[in-house]
Amino acid sequence: MRNQGSSDRSWNNMDYNILVKIFTTLNFMDIISNVSLVCSSWRSACCDPALWTKLDLSTLSPDSNDVLPKPYTLSDDESGKILTKILKSALNLSRGNVTCLVFNYFISINDEHLVCASERSPNLKRLILPLNWHQLTESGIQQSFKMWEGLESLTVPSVIAPFKIMEAVGSYCKSFSELKLQCFFNLNFAVALTKNVPKLKVLSLRGTMVHNQAMIYILDNFKHLEVLNMCHCQMKEVYQYEVGFTLYREIDPPIIEKCSRLKKFLTCQRDTCNMCKWRPYNERVLDWAEFEQRCWREDEVSSLAH
Known part of the structure; x- marks a missing residue:
């Protein structure tokens, strides 16, 4: 024996x-x-x-003990501690070699999580944030992105525009070139974006609501933009002298004309696009969560899919 x-x-x-x-x-x-x-x-x-080239937390199973049932997971103190433990364990083993970090879409993160990740992944080039990142403070955002000087690509799902995050990216991430957003894209944010990341080359607004004037501003002011993805978007026109707005799906001819200078302009055929047809127009939370998660995970720009 x-x-x-x-x-x-x-x-x-x-x-x-x-x-x-x-x-x-x-x-x-x-x-x-x-x-x-x-x-x-x-x-x-x-x-x-x-x-450890890529740490993909989206693979955590909602049915396991690691995360709670979706769509609202890892938002309490106990679950937050679990996430911190997972991040520390994985990133300590990685010895700083992680270049792509994907959070689980349904995880809620706070300053502790982001700082923990940034301290242990100094060579990060790509970051995919979860839907619920709104507990992050300006201090936590600044501290984290200051450590990610080599960051090149960022995906941010949100119901609000990530002004503070993009300010931090503009301050510290000088190699930044790719951005994917899932928020209402209005003129105010478009102006801020061109100031913070003027050398942006790739922009995906896949599945978002886009203010037509914001899009025109982007195309007029992003001189280095090469690739634009507007698949599955809704356009919004705000009336200048009246109260109200119009939502529509077809992209305006002036926008299409301005996109002719780009190397790649991606749109979908709205009448035949299965994604647009499937888009939920009711208040069922799970339908919206599934649609938004698909928009977050998939992308016609291959470098932004994960």
């Missing part, structure tokens, strides 16, 4: 490269909660950069 010491040595003597290859097939939760705890050589393999 083999003793415990012999068994431990056999685990420790497994080939490093083979271990890494096996571990790349595992879910990151298996790595942080089980595999990395087996022995020292396995933990060393769990820190290999090949495992």
